[in-house]
Each structure stands twice: as structure tokens, then as C-alpha cells.
Amino acid sequence: MGQPRRWLGIDVAKDVIDVADAGGGAAARIPRTLAGLQTWAGRLPRETWGVMEATGGYERLVATVLRGHGIAVCIVNPRQVRDFAKATGQLAKTDRIDAQVLAAFGQALRPRLTVALSAEVQALRAMVDRRRQLVDTRTAETNRRQQAPAAVLGSIDDHIEWLDRQIDALDRAIADAIEGQTALCEGIAQLRTAPGVGLIVATTLRAHVPELGTLNRKRIAALVGLAPFARDSGRARGRRAIWGGRAEARAMRFLAAQSAARWDPTLREFYVRLVGHGKPKKAALAAVARKLLTAVNAMLRDRQPWRSAPAV
Numbered sequence: 001m002g003q004p005r006r007w008l009g010i011d012v013a014k015d016v017i018d019v020a021d022a023g024g025g026a027a028a029r030i031p032r033t034l035a036g037l038q039t040w041a042g043r044l045p046r047e048t049w050g051v052m053e054a055t056g057g058y059e060r061l062v063a064t065v066l067r068g069h070g071i072a073v074c075i076v077n078p079r080q081v082r083d084f085a086k087a088t089g090q091l092a093k094t095d096r097i098d099a100q101v102l103a104a105f106g107q108a109l110r111p112r113l114t115v116a117l118s119a120e121v122q123a124l125r126a127m128v129d130r131r132r133q134l135v136d137t138r139t140a141e142t143n144r145r146q147q148a149p150a151a152v153l154g155s156i157d158d159h160i161e162w163l164d165r166q167i168d169a170l171d172r173a174i175a176d177a178i179e180g181q182t183a184l185c186e187g188i189a190q191l192r193t194a195p196g197v198g199l200i201v202a203t204t205l206r207a208h209v210p211e212l213g214t215l216n217r218k219r220i221a222a223l224v225g226l227a228p229f230a231r232d233s234g235r236a237r238g239r240r241a242i243w244g245g246r247a248e249a250r251a252m253r254f255l256a257a258q259s260a261a262r263w264d265p266t267l268r269e270f271y272v273r274l275v276g277h278g279k280p281k282k283a284a285l286a287a288v289a290r291k292l293l294t295a296v297n298a299m300l301r302d303r304q305p306w307r308s309a310p311a312v
Contacts, residue, residue: 005072006022006045006049007022007048008044008049008050008051008106009022009051009098010052012052012053012055012059013095015031016029016031017029017032017037018095018098019099020096020099032062037062041069041071042069044069048071049113050062050063050071050072050073051074052075052076053076053078054075060122063075067116073114073116074113075114076102076105076111080105081098081102084108085101088101115211117207117210120177121207124174124184127174128203128248129248130170131170131200132248134166135167138163138164141163142160145157175199178199178203187300188206190303190305191296193299193305194295195256195260195263195264195292196255196257196258196259196260196263196292197292198256200252201256204248204249205253208248208249211223212296213301217297220293220294220297221293221294224246224293225247225250226250226286226293253289253290253293254285254286254289256292257289258285260292261284261288267291270291271285271287271288
């Protein structure tokens with residue numbers, strides 16, 4: 001990893017990957033099969049770093065094979081790559097061009113290495129993601145029921161009942177999966193000492209933010225999407241706003257912040273003071289979520305249970 005890096009851009013599709021070399025090597029198209037990827041990855045120099053976009057799962061096999069051959073992997077946000085392409089004047093978009101853009105993106109910006117997840121954590125992430133999907137569907141059905149005609153109420157109620165059973169089954173499966181992993185169990189138990197952090201919130205954070213406890217407070221806030229970004233120009237001072245980051249973890253932080261701002265004395269005082277100074281309630285809640293995140297990040301770093309932070 002200490003040698004000069006050779007950046008490869010890898011555009012991942014369902015059946016093939018397109019590969020471009022930032023150093024000017026020949027482009028290639030490789031079948032996205034285990035045999036094809038193994039043959040290709042076995043020929044790569046060990047100083048290679050591969051850059052690919054998060055594609056909803058198709059990138060996982062490619063990343064696993066590359067890591068198995070000692071190749072570093074950076075999985076990046078597609079929006080950032082597209083903005084980079086536009087900034088460099090590359091408006092056309094094909095698989096081959098996307099691979100070239102990814103290679104240039106890696107060489108120019110040198111993105112952070114993506115942490116490899118264990119099979120157990122990947123399974124846990126899949127379960128909490130599936131649970132969130134079912135909860136979202138249940139919420140949609142509950143809202144739909146309010147305006148539904150009598151003729152379809154039975155169907156909606158049956159679906160909600162089925163969703164309840166599925167969510168309960170996943171809750172049990174998640175608890176069982178955690179119990180079987182000592183290190184994971186200890187980390188989640190530690191997170192649950194924080195206000196507003198229950199089993200699902202703690203599990204989502206561990207599954208979606210494996211960097212928790214290893215980064216400083218500014219970097220962890222930016223990673224999750226809770227860092228306020230300035231919008232200033234000349235004498236104009238725009239309102240700071242949060243955006244980007246890991247949506248699943250950010251949503252769980254807001255959920256925990258709602259509870260913490262109500263029940264934790266220090267965080268409630270912090271929230272009330274911000275609102276009293278004219279801060280919009282949503283912005284004040286985001287500040288509570290950010291404070292809570294940085295506190296649990298320090299908890300995991302120092303291997304300490306929750307201690308309420310000063311409301312400053």
C-alpha cells in the first residue's frame with residue numbers, strides 16, 4: 001500500500017465491467033463472473049487501487065475479488081463522480097467513458113479506502129436495510145388506509161398485519177445475529193447506553209458506519225451527512241445546511257436525536273436553547289443529532305459508556 005498507486009476506474013454493470021487505467025493503459029471489458037474477475041485481478045500489480053461507484057450491490061463481487069488479490073478498493077458516491085465529470089467538461093456518458101472518469105477521479109482526488117465488511121456485518125446490514133424497507137411500506141399503507149374506501153380496507157389491514165409479522169421476525173433475527181458475535185455485541189451494547197439509541201439504531205450505525213470510533217468528530221459528521229456546510233458568497237451569508245452522507249445512518253441519528261432531545265437533560269437544554277435563540281426546530285434537531293453522533297464516536301474510540309456531554 002505504500003508504493004505509488006496505479007489508479008483503475010471500474011464501471012460495474014450487471015454482466016460486465018469496463019476498466020480504464022489513469023496511467024494510460026489499454027481499456028478492458030471483463031465479464032462480471034467469478035472466473036473472469038479472478039483471472040483479471042490476478043494480473044494486476046499490487047500497488048493498484050480500484051475506484052468504482054456504489055451500484056446497489058453489483059460492485060460487491062468485484063470488490064471482494066480485488067481485495068482477495070491484495071488490491072485496494074475505493075467505493076465512491078456516484079453523484080460526486082458525475083459532478084467531477086461535468087467539472088472536467090466530460091458531458092458524454094457511456095460505460096467506457098465512465099470508467100475513464102473514475103480513473104481520473106481517483107488519480108486527482110485520491111479517495112479514502114473503503115473499509116471491508118465481514119460476512120457477518122454484511123448480513124446484518126442486509127437485515128436492517130430490509131427492516132427499513134418494510135417499515136417504510138407499513139407507513140405508506142397506514143397513511144393510505146386513512147383515505148381508502150371500505151372495499152379495500154380489509155386488503156390493507158391484511159397487508160399491515162403481514163408486515164408487522166415480517167418486521168417482528170427480522171427483529172428476532174437481528175438480535176440473534178448480534179448475540180452470536182462477541183465484538184459486535186459489545187459495540188452495540190456500548191452504543192445503547194447513549195440516549196435515544198435502541199437496538200435498531202445501534203445496529204444500523206454499526207452496519208453502515210464501520211468507521212465509527214476511528215475518525216475525528218469533523219470527519220465522522222461529514223461521513224454521516226450531519227456536518228453543516230457554508231453557503232457564503234461575497235458579503236452574503238447563506239444558511240448553513242447538512243446534506244449528503246450515508247442516508248441510513250443519518251436517518252437513525254435523527255430518530256435517536258428526537259428521543260434524546262426530549263429525555264436527556266443536557267441535550268434537551270441544548271435543543272431548547274438553540275430554538276430559543278431563533279434556530280429552526282429542524283436545524284436544532286440536526287445539531288442535537290450531530291452532538292450525539294460525535295459523543296458516541298468518542299465513546300467507541302475510548303471504549304467508555306455514555307457520559308452526557310456539556311450543552312455548549
